[in-house]
Amino acid sequence: MTDLYETAALIALLRRGDRPWHQEAALVEEAGSAAAVLSGEHVGPSEASTPQLFGATDRAAVDLPAVEGEVRQWEAEGMQVVSVLDDEYPENLRAVFNRPPLLFIRGELIVRDVRSVAIVGTRRASKAGETRAGAIARHMTEAGFTVLSGLAAGIDTASHRGALTAGGRTIAVLGTGLRRSYPASNAELQEEIAAQCAVVSQFWPDQPPTKTTFPRRNVTMSGLSLATVVVEASHTSGARMQARLALEHGRPVVLLDSLVEQHAWASSYAKRPGTYVISEPDEISGLIERLAFAEALSA
Amino acid sequence: MATVRELSEPYSAFMRNPLPPGAPGVCEVCLRFTDGSFPTCYPCGHRARYADAVLPLSYTGYDGQLYHVLAQYKRQRNQTVARQLRLQLAAVLWRFLDTHERCLGRAAGAGSRFDIVTTVPSSDAVRDEMHPLRSIVGELAGPTRDRFQRLLTRSTLEAEKRDVVAEKFAPSAELSGASVLLIDDTWVSGGSVQSAAGALKVAGSGAVGVLVFGRLIDQAYEDQGERLAALPKQFDWEPARSHARPDCVAQPLGRVAAAVISWISVEHQPSSRAVSWSRWGRRSCS
Numbered sequence: 001m002t003d004l005y006e007t008a009a010l011i012a013l014l015r016r017g018d019r020p021w022h023q024e025a026a027l028v029e030e031a032g033s034a035a036a037v038l039s040g041e042h043v044g045p046s047e048a049s050t051p052q053l054f055g056a057t058d059r060a061a062v063d064l065p066a067v068e069g070e071v072r073q074w075e076a077e078g079m080q081v082v083s084v085l086d087d088e089y090p091e092n093l094r095a096v097f098n099r100p101p102l103l104f105i106r107g108e109l110i111v112r113d114v115r116s117v118a119i120v121g122t123r124r125a126s127k128a129g130e131t132r133a134g135a136i137a138r139h140m141t142e143a144g145f146t147v148l149s150g151l152a153a154g155i156d157t158a159s160h161r162g163a164l165t166a167g168g169r170t171i172a173v174l175g176t177g178l179r180r181s182y183p184a185s186n187a188e189l190q191e192e193i194a195a196q197c198a199v200v201s202q203f204w205p206d207q208p209p210t211k212t213t214f215p216r217r218n219v220t221m222s223g224l225s226l227a228t229v230v231v232e233a234s235h236t237s238g239a240r241m242q243a244r245l246a247l248e249h250g251r252p253v254v255l256l257d258s259l260v261e262q263h264a265w266a267s268s269y270a271k272r273p274g275t276y277v278i279s280e281p282d283e284i285s286g287l288i289e290r291l292a293f294a295e296a297l298s299a
Numbered sequence: 300m301a302t303v304r305e306l307s308e309p310y311s312a313f314m315r316n317p318l319p320p321g322a323p324g325v326c327e328v329c330l331r332f333t334d335g336s337f338p339t340c341y342p343c344g345h346r347a348r349y350a351d352a353v354l355p356l357s358y359t360g361y362d363g364q365l366y367h368v369l370a371q372y373k374r375q376r377n378q379t380v381a382r383q384l385r386l387q388l389a390a391v392l393w394r395f396l397d398t399h400e401r402c403l404g405r406a407a408g409a410g411s412r413f414d415i416v417t418t419v420p421s422s423d424a425v426r427d428e429m430h431p432l433r434s435i436v437g438e439l440a441g442p443t444r445d446r447f448q449r450l451l452t453r454s455t456l457e458a459e460k461r462d463v464v465a466e467k468f469a470p471s472a473e474l475s476g477a478s479v480l481l482i483d484d485t486w487v488s489g490g491s492v493q494s495a496a497g498a499l500k501v502a503g504s505g506a507v508g509v510l511v512f513g514r515l516i517d518q519a520y521e522d523q524g525e526r527l528a529a530l531p532k533q534f535d536w537e538p539a540r541s542h543a544r545p546d547c548v549a550q551p552l553g554r555v556a557a558a559v560i561s562w563i564s565v566e567h568q569p570s571s572r573a574v575s576w577s578r579w580g581r582r583s584c585s
Binding site: 022023026030044045087091092094095096097114247248249250251252272273274290291292293294295296297298299 | 366376
């Protein structure tokens with residue numbers, strides 16, 4: 001259950017900006033209460049020895065009822081506000097260290113979405129790349145997975161569309177707030193995904209796209225997914241960054257052999273532990289099934 | 300079924316190999332970074348040291364994926380996710396012990412294999428009844444499960460978490476000289492691990508070797524954070540470099556570490572330290 005008072009306290013804490021957001025998430029989760037962190041009653045492990053970080057006067061003036069009003073307003077607009085303190089917070093995401101403390105959701109996340117896989121790649125995709133992305137999305141849908149992507153042009157769009165066409169679930173993880181659409185040409189797709197599945201954002205609803213929002217979004221997308229599949233991406237692509245983040249999360253990264261043949265970054269990533277190179281879409285589901293739902297270990 | 304290698308592999312990205320014990324600026328007991336004035340860090344130098352050798356698999360800060368995993372495998376409410384984290388940690392333990400149990404065993408004076416494996420109980424007696432570390436060591440990890448025994452429980456003695464007091468833990472068996480591999484998830488100050496090692500000795504154990512997943516580094520304290528950040532970013536599972544005990548001189552880096560250490564012990568340290576170094580010997584892991 002979402003606790004409105006705690007959600008408001010968390011929002012006030014994030015706005016105050018004492019620490020990086022993922023550290024706030026860790027602290028709030030550890031305390032089991034955002035209000036306790038906001039009041040200074042609970043501090044971080046390495047802050048215990050330096051408690052005078054913020055003066056008592058700074059802590060005072062937070063109008064929590066007003067913040068509660070804002071949350072109600074967002075909810076009236078059809079946005080669900082989920083914090084790390086809520087049971088509804090996605091469990092895959094909870095298992096990564098730099099998870100966002102707060103998520104805004106249009107549509108609905110369901111229990112089955114724990115079986116999520118991110119399919120990512122370049123905005124300027126080739127026809128062949130888009131076809132591959134669509135085929136992988138279809139295959140993952142048939143294997144009972146939810147397809148995550150970033151709602152960008154190119155590979156992202158092909159992945160979302162592939163899952164929708166196959167009658168599966170797809171989730172868009174935005175690099176903007178939920179009130180925005182980027183690119184504008186995908187506003188309709190965003191609506192469609194929100195109506196059928198879920199659109200997720202870790203940003204305030206009016207947040208415009210910036211240089212830092214997309215990398216932060218990639219952290220969230222990797223965290224929500226059991227694995228990240230990179231279809232087609234140059235070395236400057238955000239997809240490459242997501243591959244790196246997924247490895248830092250200890251989540252498998254799947255690279256298409258066509259990508260590895262074309263790009264030096266991908267062939268160097270292919271040698272890193274935790275990276276798998278595949279040639280056929282239907283190899284992916286078995287691999288992820290084995291790694292993410294292992295029952296036991298063998299030497 | 301997933302293999303040990305497959306499940307442990309992704310951890311290479313965020314595990315950090317410890318520096319050799321007693322290398323310049325490294326505590327010879329717990330491998331914490333020091334300013335080099337003393338052979339040990341302050342806590343290790345000012346309390347009882349019952350463990351015969353200590354080996355962390357990795358350093359970890361109060362941030363980052365390893366720290367998070369070491370908290371989440373106990374706290375995570377979703378059983379599927381919790382189970383996966385436990386399997387992964389078991390795979391990491393399995394892979395590490397396959398190669399390095401003999402290194403820790405020799406360093407502790409227990410030979411190449413410990414007789415019994417046990418874990419440090421939780422400081423909370425109620426929580427300890429369901430401690431997932433026991434499931435990792437006693438059920439999931441191949442090298443330890445057949446030798447696992449629950450030897451210790453938290454006693455009713457009131458004591459500070461950081462203090463080393465053997466009576467914090469009550470042994471359940473008479474150990475009559477058996478060597479024990481004592482496993483814990485994290486080493487903060489070593490208070491509970493050293494206390495548990497003490498309790499094993501009280502129960503009559505032979506050599507006690509300690510293995511912890513994460514040796515916590517307080518990044519906010521002096522230059523600890525910078526020194527943690529300066530470590531190689533890719534974990535190395537290979538014998539010599541994975542923990543660079545001077546035992547493992549088969550690999551180049553091990554040899555360098557051994558040379559540095561002998562230089563310190565012979566040229567620059569009181570003779571009592573040279574004696575303690577000789578215990579590590581110069582043997583190969585393989």
